[in-house]
Each structure stands twice: as structure tokens, then as C-alpha cells.
Amino acid sequence: MKGMFITVEGPDGAGKTNLIKRLVKAIEAEDTRPLVVTREPGGSQIAEEIREILLTPRHMNMDPRTEALLLAAGRRQHVVEKIRPALERGDNVLSDRFVDSSIVYQGQARGIGIDVVKEINSFAVEGLKPDLTIYLDVDAEVGLNRIKHKDSNRSQDRLELEKVAFHDEVRKGYHTLIEEEPERFVVIDASQSEEDVFQETWRRVKDRLIK
Numbered sequence: 001m002k003g004m005f006i007t008v009e010g011p012d013g014a015g016k017t018n019l020i021k022r023l024v025k026a027i028e029a030e031d032t033r034p035l036v037v038t039r040e041p042g043g044s045q046i047a048e049e050i051r052e053i054l055l056t057p058r059h060m061n062m063d064p065r066t067e068a069l070l071l072a073a074g075r076r077q078h079v080v081e082k083i084r085p086a087l088e089r090g091d092n093v094l095s096d097r098f099v100d101s102s103i104v105y106q107g108q109a110r111g112i113g114i115d116v117v118k119e120i121n122s123f124a125v126e127g128l129k130p131d132l133t134i135y136l137d138v139d140a141e142v143g144l145n146r147i148k149h150k151d152s153n154r155s156q157d158r159l160e161l162e163k164v165a166f167h168d169e170v171r172k173g174y175h176t177l178i179e180e181e182p183e184r185f186v187v188i189d190a191s192q193s194e195e196d197v198f199q200e201t202w203r204r205v206k207d208r209l210i211k
Contacts, residue, residue, distance in 0.1 A: 003033055003091040004209060005083070005128075007098040010136030011171050012160050013143025014190045015197060016096055019136065022198045023094060023205065031209055036086040039096035040074070044081040047074035055157040062158075064110035068117055071102050076124040084128060092209075098130060100177055105159065108173030109166050129184075132208050134201055135174055136190035140167035143190075 008016045008023075020037070028035050041051035050070050053059065075098070086093050099121045107117035141164050147156060178185045186204045188197055 003087045003089070003093060004132065005087055005093045005095075005130045006132045006134065006205065006209075007095045007100070007130040008134045008136070009097060009100050009174065010190060011138060011140055011143045011167055011174070013146040014136035014138045015146075015194065016136060018194055019134075019198060019201060020094065020096055023202065026202050027092065027094065027205070027209065030206065031092060034086075034089075034091040036082065036091050036093045037095075038078070038082055038093065040078060040098055040101065041071060042074070043078035043083070043095070046077045046081075050074035050077075055159065057156070057158050057161060060158060060161070064106060064112055067110065068102060068106040068112055068120055071106065072120045072124040075099065075102070075121065079125050079128055095130075098133075099125060100133060100174070103177060104170050104173030108176070109162075109169035114173070114176070131184075132186065132205065133184050134186050134188060134205065135178060136188050136197070137171070137174070138190040140164050140171055143167065 008020055010016055024035065024037055040047070041054050042048040050073060054062075054067065054070055054074075083093055083095070099118075102121055103114055103117050106112050107114040144160070144164065144167060147160055178187060186201070188201050188204075190197055192200070
């Protein structure tokens with residue numbers, strides 16, 4: 001049986017990291033299939049090296065198309081090395097971000113164009129799409145404030161340092177994608193408490209995971 005491919009998406013500061021930690025425990029307790037947990041940018045050795053180039057604040061002058069191409073290149077390696085082999089083995093895969101992030105960050109917020117970024121990534125992933133995408137919805141300013149106050153010792157990455165207007169466009173892009181594919185997305189109000197976000201998400205995921 002083919003594994004289930006689940007992604008978690010959302011603006012910066014939406015709470016993806018904490019939610020994924022709790023989902024891992026819940027999924028492993030409920031489903032006997034092995035679970036592969038991964039992230040983007042990154043997920044394989046080559047992709048993690050590309051991640052460092054992409055997110056370091058040293059490269060604030062990176063061209064938007066360079067950014068989009070680097071993300072697609074890393075994603076290709078990630079798919080070939082980790083995601084597709086896991087799914088073909090029958091494992092479940094849970095990924096922090098996937099193609100949707102590129103569409104909204106580079107296609108929408110950078111202004112490259114949603115269709116252009118879709119085409120670049122179509123070449124990279126050869127039609128691979130998540131079975132289910134959890135989208136954590138939160139106001140851009142709220143999310144960025146969470147990042148600043150949650151861990152004042154952590155340096156913000158290059159994308160987190162963008163202005164609020166950029167992150168407003170990211171959120172707008174996600175809502176466009178949700179309108180296009182409502183059956184794939186589970187939309188969660190991420191302004192709720194961490195516990196409420198998890199409970200609502202797990203209820204929705206469990207319905208799709210265990211059939």
C-alpha cells in the first residue's frame with residue numbers, strides 16, 4: 001500500500017514546528033506504517049546545503065529567479081532521495097513545506113508569477129503532489145511577532161527578515177491555492193492556542209489517514 005504524503009504549510013510564525021512534533025507522535029501511535037519526517041528547504045544532504053545558501057542573511061541581494069531555481073533544485077534532490085522512495089516503500093511522509101511554499105513565496109510575494117513557479121516545480125517533482133496539506137492560517141504581523149518574541153536569541157533567516165507587506169502577499173498566495181484545490185487543503189486557524197490547533201488538526205488528519 002502506498003504511503004500517505006502530508007505537508008504542513010503556513011506563513012512564518014504560524015506554528016508549524018510545534019504542530020509537526022505533536023503530529024509525529026499522534027500518527028506513529030495510530031498508523032502502523034513507518035513515518036518519514038522531513039522539511040524544505042532541505043531534507044537531503046544536497047538540499048540542506050542549498051538551504052544554507054537560501055536562508056542566510058548574507059544573501060539578501062539574491063535574485064528572485066535564482067531563489068526559485070535553487071529551491072526547485074533542492075526539492076528535486078529531496079524528492080529523488082527521500083520522499084518518493086519512502087512513499088513507494090509504503091511509508092507515510094510528513095514534510096514541513098513543499099511546492100506550495102515556492103508558489104506563494106516566489107510566485108506571489110516575489111512577483112515572479114504563480115504559473116511560472118508551478119512550471120519550474122512541475123519539472124522538478126514530476127507530478128508528485130501531497131495527498132493532504134495542512135495550512136496554518138495566521139495574520140502576517142502576528143506570525144512575525146511570534147518569531148521575534150519566542151526566542152530572542154535565535155537569528156532570523158533571510159525570508160523572515162522581509163517586510164510585513166511581503167508576508168501579507170505570502171498569505172494571499174496561500175488563499176489563492178486553497179481556492180484552487182479545496183479538497184487537498186485543511187485550513188486551521190493558527191491564532192488559537194497551541195493545544196486547540198493540534199486537536200483540530202489531528203481530528204482532521206486522522207479522518208483522512210485512518211480509513
